[in-house]
Amino acid sequence: MSNSVERFVDPGLPEHVHRKADFDERAAKRAERQVAILFLLSAASTVLTIYSYIFISPKSEIFLPLFGNQQVNNLGIGLGLAGALFFIGMGAIHWAKTLMDDTEVVAERHEFRSSDEDRAEFVSTIKERAGTAQLGRRSLIKRSLGVALGLVGLSPLVLLRDLGPLPKKQLETTDWAKGTYLVSDPQGRRIKASDLEVGAVAQVLPELPEGTERTLENIGKDAVLLIRIRPEEFNLDAERLSWTHEGIIAFSKICSHMGCAVALYEQQTKHLLCPCHQSTFDVTRAAKVIFGPAARPLPQLAITVDSEGYLVAQQGFTEPVGPSFWERNSA
Ligand code: FES
Structure with a gap:
């Protein structure tokens, strides 16, 4: 050089x-x-x-x-x-x-390529060593070695199983189902539509069957934001509108970008804001993403009321809640 x-x-x-x-x-x-x-x-x-x-x-x-x-x-x-x-x-x-x-x-750089003599010597050394190891003649050894090396490479894949369920699968199941009551967090009190004034927002959880313990993991997946606006302010298709009740709409609280809790609601603009990377969701349009890195709206929970006026879920979430960065086609 x-x-x-x-x-x-x-x-x-x-x-x-x-x-x-x-x-x-x-x-x-x-x-x-x-x-x-x-x-x-x-x-x-x-x-x-x-x-x-x-x-x-x-x-x-x-x-x-x-x-x-x-x-x-x-x-x-x-x-x-x-x-x-x-x-x-x-x-x-x-x-x-x-x-x-x-x-x-400018500093001159030497050539990276080895000289022709060095390359020829390397090839002849490999051939010579392969000859002494009898690889050419012992085809059984050659093939079995290939199988052994191939399987060794597979073993780390088996260990991946221990990393737990795939995140998407994990988030597909929540405790929301048809008829599940919406209860206040943390009091666990059933909620009537009249408990929520126009402009109000509340975090709710699903009422669990008697004796079922609520775990931190469940709270994370199940948390739902309940927001009440004037019904005429919705800009929803007929199906999504039927998932609301008297201006009350419910969305998963887990951000569809990377799973932070969507915690800020701007009453004036009717926008929900995720504090982590500023994804902004429009409540009037079924939490459509209007700003930020989130790739899909917050999943909407279909709600209605029972005969006594308590809010209940019409069904569970129809899509996984939470991050969707592994879903290549989410948009
Ligand atoms: S986690 Fe909500 S914007 Fe990134």
Whole structure:
């Protein structure tokens, strides 16, 4: 390999333009100060992180529009860490762009291909070793070795079984079924349509048969958001409209993107918002995705009322709840 390093000359590129800081000492000093300020901002952000962690009580909260009440110390830690990394990165980039040496050089690279002599020698060595191992003559050994190696490669596939059921299958089954009562969370009280005012939103769960224990996994899969709007505000086809009751509509609470809890409801716009990656679902159009990475609407639960006016499910979910990133054709 040649170690020669020379000025890079490429007739296809425009003439190299030197930066002001390369020949103007005042510009260089200014750039130096800017880099230092960015690094100091990073240091200050780290101090904010440490201060928030040690001195701000986890009980102190602040109200943020869209996000509701948030812990101040968590905010400080998050902003501090973000600032520390951001400013140190910006400082390094600014330093490299304004002050570091910008001479373009070319270093010769040796050829990767082996010489013809080396390649010929390698082939003859392989043939010679294969001959001494009698692979050519012992076809039984050759075939059985092929079978053994092939099966060894299959064994990791068998172990995949221990990873549990496929996520899609797991999410296909919830505790919702025809006639299941909607109950408040966590009180477990049956709900009437009159319990919900127009504009209200509530999290509900399916009433489980007597003696059945509610597990955390079930709560995650079963959680449903109940929202009431004025019936005339719906923009649904006849079937989906028949799944609502007097302006009350129910959707799975698990985001169809990556499974976060869809927790924010904007009463004005009638949008549900997932806080993880900002997928936004339009309640009036059966939770159609109007923004963000989610690939499909939140599954709608068909509801109605029993003879006493309590809300019940007409049937279970008609599609898997939760993430659908493994479903290539979901749209
Ligand atoms: S998990 Fe909801 S948008 Fe990503």
